[in-house]
Amino acid sequence: DAGITQSPRHKVTETGTPVTLRCHQTENHRYMYWYRQDPGHGLRLIHYSYGVKDTDKGEVSDGYSVSRSKTEDFLLTLESATSSQTSVYFCAINSGLAGENEQFFGPGTRLTVL
């Protein structure tokens, strides 16, 4: 258990509404990531953070923004949700005894956009 929680765990929303997903970690890890998982695509990187207020885009960042004002929290925002953003969202951190060479995941958030 890498001490990662995600909230909410499930959410149903309507097209055009803003949505914020939260990732919280308890072990002061520097790197945090947001991925989305869709059938037939595996997991794809949305955004990542390498420190407080230090973030950058991943492979599928369009329509998403992130913020990290504290080490422990990494927020993913959908400014105006669309049906194509229906997915399972995973937060992850880098950890491990050998210099942050392993990645551990939160439990995931299932988001449905109607």
Added chain:
Amino acid sequence: AQTVTQSQPEMSVQEAETVTLSCTYDTSESDYYLFWYKQPPSRQMILVIRQEAYKQQNATENRFSVNFQKAAKSFSLKISDSQLGDAAMYFCAYRSGWNYGGSQGNLIFGKGTKLSVKP
């Protein structure tokens, strides 16, 4: 750009038997890491095994072992003495080494292999 390919969308194995899941990757880097993750129906992503590219010895974790062929860019997972609890989606993933400029530790995933275990 690096890519990861899992060519077997679904596999099946009899309980107590051995099964091998395939993974190939494409990269021009020499320093990297490879991983296998298990995702059971609970949706949790569970790290199964890790392999460093600079290590020639294949990684093992109890009933799980890998066959790492660096020249062939192949990284297969062998599950021995399969158990019902091994039924899950399995993902192969690649990560660049920290020495590469711009590497931020993110993973590149294959599309997964769904493993069924028959009693």
